[in-house]
Amino acid sequence: MSLPDVPELLSDAVTALGGAPREGQLAMAEAVGEAIANNHHLAVQAGTGTGKSLAYLVPSLRHAVDSGETVVVSTATIALQRQLTERDLPRLASALTKPLKSEPTFAILKGRANYLCLNKLHAGVADDDPNTELFDAFDLSRMGREVTRLREWSSDTETGDRDDLSPGVSDQSWRQVSVSSRECIGAATCPYGEDCFAELARKKAGDSDIIVTNHAMLAIDAMSPATILPEHRVVVIDEAHELVDRITSVTTEEVSAANVSQVSRRLGKLIDDDTASALVTAGEQLELLLDDSAEGEWIRLPSGAPEILASLRDRLWNARNAVGPAPSAAADPEAAAARQMALSATDSLHDTVVRILTMFEQRDIPKRHDVVWLSEDRLRNTTRRVLRIAPLSVAGLLRTSLFTDSTVILTSATLTIGGNFDALARTWGLPAHGGDKKDVEAAGWRGMDAGSPFDYPKSAILYVGKHLRPPGRDGIADSTLDEMVDLMTAAGGRTLGLFSSMRAAKEATEKLRERVGFPILCQGDDATSALVEKFTADEATCLFGTLSLWQGVDVPGPSLRLVMIDRIPFPRPDDPLLSARQREVDANGGNGFLTVSANHAALLLAQGAGRLLRSTSDRGVVAVLDSRLATARYGGYLLASLPPFWRTTDPKAVRSALSRLTTGAAQS
Template sequence: MAGVPSTETTSTSDVDEVLDAVVTRMGGARREGQHEMARAVAAALEGDTHLMVQAGTGTGKSLAYLVPTLLHAVRTGERAVISTATLALQRQVLGHDLPLVAEVVEEKLPRPPAVALLKGWHNYLCKHKVTGGYPPEEDTALFDMAPESASAAEEHPAGSARDDSLGSQVVRVRAWADETDSGDRDDLVPGVSDKAWRQVSVTSMECIGQSCPLRSECFPEAARQAARTADVVVTNHAMLGIAASGSPGALPEFDALVVDEAHELPSRVTAQASVELSAPAVERVARLARRQAGAATQALDDAAALLRTVLTATPEGRWPEALPPEIEGAVRAVADAAREVLSSIKQDSVKAGAKEGDAGGGLAQARSAALVLFEITDRLLSDRLRNREDVVWLSRGMGPGEAIKINVAPLDVAGPIAGHLLAGRGAVLTSATLTLGGTFDATASSMGMGGADYEGLQVSSPFDYGRQGILYVAKHLPKPGRDGTDPQVLDEIAELIEAAGGRTLGLFSSRRGATAAAEAMRERLTTPVLVQGDDSIPSLVRSFAADPATSLFGTLSLWQGVDVPGDSCQLVLIDRIPFPRPDDPVIAARTEVVAKRGGNGFMAVSATHAALLLAQGAGRLIRGVADRGVVAILDPRVATARYGTFLSRSLPPLWPTTDPRVVRSALRRLRGEKA
């Protein structure tokens, strides 16, 4: 598929030999766990089977899957897709690991491996838009584009260009457009805000395609053409989510799949398949249709007003079985009006307008917006809610001016993942946290696999967790309440940080809790305390890593992906078990389904969610063979509740204790050793 296939297969000796050569060239040492994983990956790809590999920090899992994947793809002619969840890992794979592996692997192959990077259409600059082929974007997006990952939002925050006006950012991007060879937003340094980027990019639906006068210079199309001829395509979980949601053309044809950070895949697929409807969104479609296409929009304006009225009068919450009659009537009015607008903006007129210059882009934007609106209403009016395929609820924004929204999310993504991504091909799913409660069962089930559908492998870690770290559960503290941080908990936090001399990463279940704790610690401690919101996440992490006396507090953005080895992070504080909110509509619906099938909904949904986050949070401590420290969980339920054992089995095998004196003494010794 990707090239001329060969009858030659990849042997375990080949994999071992090439992996040894790569590691040697990097100046590293042989790790048996890494070789064990590489051989298992080769076997899965050769046999078109599914493999789940839990490989912790320090295993070197990216090299362990890259070596057999490149060998397999070139020798068989079968294209492989490699997906990562974060921009940081994608950059590591593309910028460092993959080129090195390709250089070594080439010596074993008849030709060099061809590698391509593929992202969503809106991640690339549109030359036609830059040269005036589309009208300027309005201040607010119609339907927010889902970010590729949490890290994407952090690495392109509005704050990253906080000293630039929107106009100066756009000017800078336009100048960059004449220099870039890729058009990839991630190659623009420093970055710009989402609002500025929307001025120079389009979605795939807004693209005017073959009618574009700059089609031959199209950056996203060039990326897709390269992917269609590559041996290995590196992409992200957002693209897998689009493919799993019923748009297989988002990816080139492929025969093998490797998913790194695979624990993130179900949530990313859920995010890509979720949509929302609000009166302001409908009103914006009407404005676009009038301004860019000259369409009559009275019916759509009236439907938006009706929707606003009924949503304002409807209480917040989930609709378990069907839309309320008044809501259904308003949504149906929007659907009918959107259909009228679509009928008035024919696809042929979009193509004809493109030949006339600016009008083509405006017509494409208007038609795209109307089509998205119609598809959302069509989904709301379908049988998906009644058939328990979707979860639908009403939410009211917390901030001033935030819209009242109808939200739609898939109840389950296991079927789409199994059917669209895994079926009929070899697949490797790997992460540091795939086993929950000591088994792969929960994670495999979330991806549509039963016990007979995959092989599970836990590779040995180079870390001696029992000697390098302590797991401290503060059993003596009160059970966490809903109203702020308990004074006893604040006392515990202060005493632990004092013993550690700073060096603390505080992981909190809410922004309010993190902020309250940070303010309290700033009053009590002499060492610096940073808190999420003070600056962008990358800047905060750099400041934390640079000064061992500093502590950093935050919420979910810090639970995953923070990599600070060495003396700066010797204490990881977790304020409470990170259960999802009990009123979360998707969690509640999934819990009900499990219960109706005779299962334990709490354990299958909430406890599993919490176990995954706890494992990710605890994993921030030991990042290297020389690291030492403590993971302190300030929630006694880990030690006292029946589900506590399940949670504990999901954590790294640190030495356990509930004695605060032991922990403080250990932290003081660590601080003294480094003094």
């Protein structure tokens, strides 16, 4: 069966969906089709408005239908998963059914913990959250009501997918009715195996042309000896700029006294009193150790730590071996579920302690593959000390488990740092070569910029406050606050303020509310989605916040004319993982600051600047109130990562431009 080529299918899809041809979209679609056909990896930077989802879905669907192979599409956010499965794919499948001579199929697949577990629900096995003792009477009452609603919902839902539950429930309540993959007793032995929502989702996914999943599932599939995702040869990674952080998060483990206490309670009556008591004692020793130790990275184990961690490791192993044989799940589902949950928690904690001890056996610090640090987590009105371990790099994992076995398409609006793809390619485990097409055969991948429909120099101004003093640690300078007032006033409100910390966002909100006549919303005042809705609805309203707003806001139209950035978003100097990565680059003769800190800042700065233009009719200003962008040696490197806005350091010129936009909006 001969199918139409990619350009013809894309044209059919665009026509059927009522769109217009886009040069960048066609170029990207052809490049994706070529990469799949020639079995090489592809990194595509596709700016807002390019139509990148359609550009990778059309060649992916063509390949799936033509070859009979499943294509995996991985995203970083639930919002994009929903957009793909609820809007893009249903419409695209309908549009391409005739030219493909077959109706394309698709499914969404998430981790097991996202689905209702019927066995846990009916067995009544409570989840023992390590933070349970922090709950008050209101929390427990709310949890009881929510679990009751979940029981009722279990009879009505066809998917058991948490995201299909509206309104949602708290994480604590959801954990009462869900299990992780390690906690699952297995479909073959589970009395509800035939009706299991997670298994039904996997079966549907296995029969589909396109599977939509997330980066976390991709990581779990890469690391697990078991088959998590159905067999596939092509993977499309959207929001690829977040891939490394998401996979690092999945591979980060933690040890705390609360974890040990949770394991002890889960083991409950499964082990004898002496074994249980020994484990409790090990947890108390760990708590004393962590309370007496300094926060931050552990280059060496503190005094007493090797003995305490080794004792915890051994007592966890003894407790695990003391658990009796598994009861029949059919005869006693509650006991089977409780046993599996206890074993899962014990194994996980034991393996993490072993991983920490093993890392410190390597005396040569530059040869270590993990980073260990102690942090203090704030929970309500208390704090808790947690020892964490994370991989120094995930490049090796990605190179051997993802790029070796699959053809991978990586795409995002921001993939080039300093003008090319090399910085991100290295973090993915791909050889750096600038992404040039001529080097594809040798390196196994190419990069391309699909461009953008925006006329950046005519649509937006990049203003750098060169005259301002560099930001320090003593809060926002008065001169910077004055600059914010002038810019916001010229813009008539309509400002998205992106700050490097929540403390700075709150400080600016508090001080500027007294000085401007516009409403200022601050992240944390309400749910972020609700704040964005209010910001969009009232043109004069301003919205201030931190990290999630740098990447998660899509507000086209006159409600957003000014994106105001308080400082270059370098990582915190006390971030243990990034500091260790920077140190490793320096030790190998590289520039750790540029490779880690500057790349981190460049990527986030590009994401923040990308909030301004969301449609071709948008106009406005990105104002960076950090003079270092204009004066520091690394400024040019960061600027090369931003769109080609018209640039100025003249405050009068930028205020005048904003005033003209405001006057024009008022007259229209």
